[in-house]
Amino acid sequence: MITFMNNSDSEEEPCNERTSLMSAESPPVPSYQDGLQASEAGGAQAHRKRRTGGSRSPNNIADGDMSNSGVPVRETTSENEEEELTLKYGAKHVIMLFVPVTLCMIVVVATIKSVRFYTEKNGQLIYTPFSEDTPSVGQRLLNSVLNTIIMISVIVVMTVFLVLLYKYRCYKFIHGWLILSSLMLLFLFTYIYLGEVLKTYNVAMDYPTLFLVIWNFGAVGMICIHWKGPLQLQQAYLIMISALMALVFIKYLPEWSAWVILGAISIYDLMAVLCPKGPLRMLVETAQERNEPIFPALIYSSAMMWTVGMAKPDTAARGPTQQMQDAAEDGRDNHRSPLCTDSQRSEMRNPGPTRPITSFEEVEEEERGVKLGLGDFIFYSVLVGKAAATASGDWNTTLACFVAILIGLCLTLLLLAVFKKALPALPISITFGLVFYFSTDNLVRPFMDTLASHQLYI
Amino acid sequence: MGAAVFFGLAGIAFGPALALVLFTVAAEPLRVIVLVLHRGLGGVHRGLGVAFFWLVSLLLASLVWFVSVQLSDREDARLQHGLLLFGAAVSVLLQEAFRFAYFKLLKKADEGLATISEDGRSPISLQQMAYVSGLSFGIISGVFSVINILADSIGPGIVGIHGDSPYYFITSAFLTMALVLLHTFWGVIFFDACQNRRYWCLGLVVASHLLTSGLTFLNPWYEASLVPIFIITLCTGLWAFITAGGSF
Numbered sequence: 001m002i003t004f005m006n007n008s009d010s011e012e013e014p015c016n017e018r019t020s021l022m023s024a025e026s027p028p029v030p031s032y033q034d035g036l037q038a039s040e041a042g043g044a045q046a047h048r049k050r051r052t053g054g055s056r057s058p059n060n061i062a063d064g065d066m067s068n069s070g071v072p073v074r075e076t077t078s079e080n081e082e083e084e085l086t087l088k089y090g091a092k093h094v095i096m097l098f099v100p101v102t103l104c105m106i107v108v109v110a111t112i113k114s115v116r117f118y119t120e121k122n123g124q125l126i127y128t129p130f131s132e133d134t135p136s137v138g139q140r141l142l143n144s145v146l147n148t149i150i151m152i153s154v155i156v157v158m159t160v161f162l163v164l165l166y167k168y169r170c171y172k173f174i175h176g177w178l179i180l181s182s183l184m185l186l187f188l189f190t191y192i193y194l195g196e197v198l199k200t201y202n203v204a205m206d207y208p209t210l211f212l213v214i215w216n217f218g219a220v221g222m223i224c225i226h227w228k229g230p231l232q233l234q235q236a237y238l239i240m241i242s243a244l245m246a247l248v249f250i251k252y253l254p255e256w257s258a259w260v261i262l263g264a265i266s267i268y269d270l271m272a273v274l275c276p277k278g279p280l281r282m283l284v285e286t287a288q289e290r291n292e293p294i295f296p297a298l299i300y301s302s303a304m305m306w307t308v309g310m311a312k313p314d315t316a317a318r319g320p321t322q323q324m325q326d327a328a329e330d331g332r333d334n335h336r337s338p339l340c341t342d343s344q345r346s347e348m349r350n351p352g353p354t355r356p357i358t359s360f361e362e363v364e365e366e367e368r369g370v371k372l373g374l375g376d377f378i379f380y381s382v383l384v385g386k387a388a389a390t391a392s393g394d395w396n397t398t399l400a401c402f403v404a405i406l407i408g409l410c411l412t413l414l415l416l417a418v419f420k421k422a423l424p425a426l427p428i429s430i431t432f433g434l435v436f437y438f439s440t441d442n443l444v445r446p447f448m449d450t451l452a453s454h455q456l457y458i
Numbered sequence: 459m460g461a462a463v464f465f466g467l468a469g470i471a472f473g474p475a476l477a478l479v480l481f482t483v484a485a486e487p488l489r490v491i492v493l494v495l496h497r498g499l500g501g502v503h504r505g506l507g508v509a510f511f512w513l514v515s516l517l518l519a520s521l522v523w524f525v526s527v528q529l530s531d532r533e534d535a536r537l538q539h540g541l542l543l544f545g546a547a548v549s550v551l552l553q554e555a556f557r558f559a560y561f562k563l564l565k566k567a568d569e570g571l572a573t574i575s576e577d578g579r580s581p582i583s584l585q586q587m588a589y590v591s592g593l594s595f596g597i598i599s600g601v602f603s604v605i606n607i608l609a610d611s612i613g614p615g616i617v618g619i620h621g622d623s624p625y626y627f628i629t630s631a632f633l634t635m636a637l638v639l640l641h642t643f644w645g646v647i648f649f650d651a652c653q654n655r656r657y658w659c660l661g662l663v664v665a666s667h668l669l670t671s672g673l674t675f676l677n678p679w680y681e682a683s684l685v686p687i688f689i690i691t692l693c694t695g696l697w698a699f700i701t702a703g704g705s706f
Contacts, residue, residue: 094503395605400513403598407510410503439517447520448602450542455626455677457603457633457670458519458549 093370094413096302098406100239104377105405107243108250108385109398117196118251119389125252127151132254144256148264151257155265159272159279167286178297182225182241186218189244225297238300242374246381250389258386259434265379266430273424284422300377303369370413376425380405383433391441396448400440404432463611467627471604471634475597478642482589504587505594508560512598515556519549543675550671553595554664557645560591561652584653585646585702592645596638604634623678632684633674636691640670643691643698650701666690 112118124131127150130143165174191214198205205213221241224234253261272278287294384401391397408429416423451458523545530537564587607630618624644663651659670690676683 395609396602399601399605403506403509403513406506410506436513436517439521443520443524444516447523447545448606451546452603452606454542455630455633455674456542456546457637457674458516458546458553458599 093302094410097370097372097409097413100235100300100302101372101377101380101406101409102402104239104243104246104381105384105402107239108246108381109388111193111197111243111247112250112385112388115196115200117199118247120251121254123252124254127154128253128257130257132256140256144254144260147254147257148260151261152264152268156268156279163279163283163286166283174295178295179222179226182222182297183218185241185244186221186237187214189241189248190214190217193244193247231301231303235300235302238374239377242300242377243381245374246378246385249378249382250385253382255390258382262379262383262430263434266424266426269424269426273422281422298374299371300374301369301371370416372425376429379426380409380429380433383430383437387433387437387441391437392445394441394445396445397437397440400436400444401433404436405429408432460612463627464608467604467611467631468608470628470631471600471608472597472638474635475593475600475638478593479597504564504590505597508591508594509598511556511560512553512595515552516549516602519545519552522548546671546675547668550667551664553599554648554667557591557595557648558652561649564591584649588646588649589642589702591649592642593638595645596641599641600634600638603637604630623680625680626678629677629680629684633687636687637670640667640691640694643694646698647694647701666694 128147129150130146132140132143134140134143162174191210194210194214220229220233221237223229224237225241249258269280272280273284275281283294383405384398387401388398406429408431409425412423412425412428523541526541526544527538530541532538568584568587607627611627617626623629644667647659648663651657651663670687673683673687
């Protein structure tokens with residue numbers, strides 16, 4: 001499709017980075033409380049490096065935490081308190097991530113079930129050139145594997161390209177790239193989506209109204225995502241663009257290729273985040289070394305730090321930067337959405353180094369959130385959406401995949417709390433999701449259907 | 459048919475469960491997080507965990523049934539009906555087995571949490587765990603049984619046009635409600651029985667589950683299936699109330 005050929009580059013950019021979960025703990029900054037630092041330094045560094053979903057706030061947050069819990073104390077108990085805080089916030093973080101992931105999946109499933117456009121076959125992306133309309137099963141399988149290889153290589157190349165750009169500080173390029181991608185998502189895809197929804201419900205809308213609606217939606221979205229905005233509005237926009245991206249994937253990826261791609265991408269995510277030379281790991285480490293947030297347009301942050309009653313004015317200046325940085329870090333894996341947080345990062349960097357790391361006592365409360373890459377959102381929604389689209393009109397399969405993905409996310413967050421480093425969020429959830437999809441569709445569905453036809457309950 | 463029937467059925471089937479969740483479990487994670495410092499999992503997470511366990515048990519039971527059907531003669535209707543009965547019985551036994559497995563898992567996790575807690579006590583009582591796990595079992599079981607029926611009730615159609623009972627929808631909704639409540643009660647009784655090693659209680663819970671499932675085989679003779687099932691629900695509810703320490 002011509003329109004996609006030109007735009008797909010930006011579409012694919014987001015696919016470069018895998019989402020990973022980053023822990024919320026920010027690496028402790030060597031400053032202020034030596035005792036705490038010593039114990040935290042190890043953890044903090046680890047946290048920083050890991051890009052996974054936790055919301056990793058920059059040092060300041062770590063310091064803030066330290067000051068909150070550690071001021072009265074005690075190096076002996078500091079580790080206990082750290083663990084307490086970790087576990088205490090761990091459960092809260094899980095809930096903070098369940099809600100957006102669930103919302104994204106609900107939006108995708110609702111659209112798939114009602115708007116027929118997204119289940120019609122209308123061609124394929126150029127990244128999956130092999131058609132699946134082949135007479136034999138073997139040929140179809142071969143085509144889907146080839147499609148997967150091409151797609152994953154494109155993603156790998158884009159990710160490596162992005163990491164190189166980041167490493168050599170080509171922030172303007174990355175910024176422009178992310179802005180272009182988010183422009184396309186917020187305007188073009190929203191326009192198509194709105195058009196299809198209006199067609200489905202047979203509602204007429206004139207062009208001036210349409211222009212006004214799309215213009216406002218897109219402009220506010222660009223501002224919220226790339227600059228400043230209320231946290232919840234930013235989260236809502238990130239959820240919406242993840243859902244739109246997932247819908248595009250569901251529509252344009254052929255059946256078998258989609259499943260093989262899901263499997264391959266979780267393996268890639270695992271390697272990219274955990275291997276020492278993995279692109280995503282290098283991205284996170286570089287961001288941590290430079291003490292910058294990762295592209296805000298690519299990460300969903302569940303919370304941000306606010307500094308209440310700061311004593312020093314520069315800490316107040318740090319406050320908003322922290323938020324942006326958190327947002328950026330959230331983008332971790334997600335290059336899937338080519339939003340540019342890099343530019344934000346560059347802006348944030350400037351006031352960064354000048355902040356003093358003192359005066360944390362004044363911090364009233366710190367919210368350490370968890371960060372999840374937008375790519376994770378997208379691929380979770382692709383799995384559930386495909387289950388809803390292709391599972392013989394059956395809701396059991398969709399529900400089973402939904403539960404499986406949430407359980408996988410829960411386990412990943414538990415691992416995050418234990419290991420305190422960036423972790424890939426895709427492998428466990430996608431594995432559970434795939435296993436449950438195929439087994440529910442082929443085994444459970446006939447059983448439940450037969451039981452229901454006789455009105456039997458188990 | 460249509461939206462009215464859909465909302466009515468959904469309300470009947472999930473009304474009590476939703477009320478229980480809203481008033482007890484949903485408020486819990488925050489309360490627990492405030493009160494307890496060393497919590498790895500809150501009420502919502504446990505609910506999801508047990509739903510996962512139920513799904514796995516259903517998967518295994520479906521596998522058993524599927525394999526047995528593949529190996530048997532498809533044409534013989536009586537044999538198929540018998541296999542269905544067998545599949546349902548296997549499913550019930552597996553559900554109870556997974557409930558037991560979940561009990562063991564919770565005990566271990568809770569002991570671990572209690573040891574690192576400051577006062578040596580576990581953050582959540584066994585009865586609360588039993589209640590949450592029973593409720594989640596019930597909700598996931600009810601949802602899986604009735605969601606397709608609910609989805610069909612929105613669309614056009616005539617119930618029972620081929621000679622089946624026209625009360626299919628409403629009896630399904632009532633059966634689902636009874637099942638959700640039953641699972642909650644069974645959860646409470648089961649965990650208490652495991653904790654205090656009263657194995658006859660365990661046997662009675664499994665037997666009543668089998669009995670309930672078996673009674674549904676009498677559908678569409680609803681007087682013989684619905685009424686006894688509701689009587690069983692009431693009795694089990696009273697039993698769970700007494701087990702949990704309630705008195706009149």
